[in-house]
Amino acid sequence: MKGLIIGSGVLLGLVLGFFPSFLKNKPIWWKVLAMIFFFITVFLTFIPYVGSNFATFKFVAKNIPNFVGPLYFQVKEIQTFDNSTPNQMHIYVTINNPHFPDVVDSLVVLGNSIPREFSGNSPIIANVSYDLKSQKFIYKSTVVIRPLLVLPYVPQLGEQIRIMNFHVPCAWVAVVAYLISMFFSIKFLKNKKFEFDEVASSSAFLGTIFAVLATVTGMIWAKFNWGSFWNWDPRQTSIFVLLLIYFAYFVLRQSIENFELKARLSSVYSIVAFITVPFLVFIMPRLFEGNHPGSANSPNIGPILSAQEGSLNPLQTFGFGFGFLSLTMLFFWLLNLRIRYTKINVSIKRRQND
Amino acid sequence: MINFLVENQLYIVLIIVLIVWIGLFVYLLTLDKNLSSLERQINTMLNNRENKK
Incomplete structure (x- = not known):
C-alpha cells in the first residue's frame, strides 16, 4: 500500500513531465495542477499532530x-x-x-x-x-x-519527520535530472542535433540545483538530529563527491569555445558521470555505517523502504507521495523554461559569431 | 536560538521548507533576469538590422 502510493506519485510526476509536451510550452492547466500539488504538499507538511x-x-x-x-x-x-x-x-x-x-x-x-x-x-x-x-x-x-489528522511518531525524529516530504524528493529529482541529462547526451551523440545537447546541459544544471537543495536541507536536519552540520556521514560524503563530479561537467562546458566540440565532449562526460550516480546515491551509503537512515548499521532500512507496519501512516505516505509528485512537476516546469532560455541564448551567440 | 529550535522542532521544518522555496525562487528570478536581458539583446539586434536597411 505504502509503495503503491509513493510509486504512483513518482510515476505520475514523470508521466506528467513528458506529457503533453516536453520541449514546448506547457499548457496552462498543467501549470495550475503543478501549483495545486505543491500547495497540497506544503499543507500536508504542516498539519498537526x-x-x-x-x-x-x-x-x-x-x-x-x-x-x-x-x-x-x-x-x-x-x-x-x-x-x-x-x-x-x-x-x-x-x-x-x-x-x-x-x-x-x-x-x-x-x-x-x-x-x-x-x-x-x-x-x-x-x-x-x-x-x-x-x-x-x-x-x-x-x-x-x-x-x-495524525502524523506518525518516528523514533528520534519527532516533528522532524515532516522534513522528509521535501528533503527526499529533492534528492530523487536530482537523480531524475541526471538520468535525463545522460539520455539526451546519448541522443545527441547518435543524431548530432544541438537541440539534444541543450536539453542535456539544462537538465544537469537543474539536477545540481536540486542536489544542493537536498544537501543544504539535510545539513540543517543533521544539525538538530546528529549534532553538527557536516560530519562526513557516508551519505554526505557521497553527495559531496557527486556534486564535485557535476561541477566538473560545468567547468568542462565553460572552458571550450567551439560549439560542436563542447557538445560532444560534455555529452561523453555526462554519460560517464551518470554511471556513478546509482552507486553514490543508492548503493554506497548503504554499505557503510553511518547516521543516515538506510546505513549498514541502522535497525531497519529507513522509514520509506521499511516493511515494518506503521513506520509511515497513511497520511504521511500521502504527503510524501505528493512531495514526489509536486517537486517532479516543478522540476519539469523549470527544465522547460531553462531549455527555452538556452535555445534562444545559443542562437543569439551563434548569430553574433557569424 | 538553538535551544528554542530543539524544543520547537516544527520551526526546523519551517526553515527547511523555506530553504527549498527560496532556492527555487532565486533560480526563477535569475532565469527571469536572464530572459529579459535576452529580450533586450534581440531587440537591439532587430533595431540594428532595420538601421542597416
Whole structure:
C-alpha cells in the first residue's frame, strides 16, 4: 500500500513531465495542477499532530530512559483498582489505537479521579511514559482530544519527520535530472542535433540545483538530529563527491569555445558521470555505517523502504507521495523554461559569431 | 536560538521548507533576469538590422 502510493506519485510526476509536451510550452492547466500539488504538499507538511502507536512507543522507551512522549489511542474500557498506597488510585484503562484496531493495551492513570476526556470514547493524544518493570503505560497529561489528522511518531525524529516530504524528493529529482541529462547526451551523440545537447546541459544544471537543495536541507536536519552540520556521514560524503563530479561537467562546458566540440565532449562526460550516480546515491551509503537512515548499521532500512507496519501512516505516505509528485512537476516546469532560455541564448551567440 | 529550535522542532521544518522555496525562487528570478536581458539583446539586434536597411 505504502509503495503503491509513493510509486504512483513518482510515476505520475514523470508521466506528467513528458506529457503533453516536453520541449514546448506547457499548457496552462498543467501549470495550475503543478501549483495545486505543491500547495497540497506544503499543507500536508504542516498539519498537526504527531502521535505514536504502541509498538514505536515501546521501542523508543526501551532505548531512552524516562521517556515521555505522545501516544495516540482510544479509551475502550475503564477499570478501577483500590490501591493500598494513599493518594494514588490506579485506574486501568483498556486502550487501542484507531490506526491499528487489533492492538489493545492498558494505561495506568495515577491520581484520585479519571480524566474527563476519557469518558467520551473519542481518540486522544496524551503524553505518556512507559514503565519498564511493570510493562505498563503511565498517563501524564492530555495533549489533544479528537485530533483531525495524525502524523506518525518516528523514533528520534519527532516533528522532524515532516522534513522528509521535501528533503527526499529533492534528492530523487536530482537523480531524475541526471538520468535525463545522460539520455539526451546519448541522443545527441547518435543524431548530432544541438537541440539534444541543450536539453542535456539544462537538465544537469537543474539536477545540481536540486542536489544542493537536498544537501543544504539535510545539513540543517543533521544539525538538530546528529549534532553538527557536516560530519562526513557516508551519505554526505557521497553527495559531496557527486556534486564535485557535476561541477566538473560545468567547468568542462565553460572552458571550450567551439560549439560542436563542447557538445560532444560534455555529452561523453555526462554519460560517464551518470554511471556513478546509482552507486553514490543508492548503493554506497548503504554499505557503510553511518547516521543516515538506510546505513549498514541502522535497525531497519529507513522509514520509506521499511516493511515494518506503521513506520509511515497513511497520511504521511500521502504527503510524501505528493512531495514526489509536486517537486517532479516543478522540476519539469523549470527544465522547460531553462531549455527555452538556452535555445534562444545559443542562437543569439551563434548569430553574433557569424 | 538553538535551544528554542530543539524544543520547537516544527520551526526546523519551517526553515527547511523555506530553504527549498527560496532556492527555487532565486533560480526563477535569475532565469527571469536572464530572459529579459535576452529580450533586450534581440531587440537591439532587430533595431540594428532595420538601421542597416
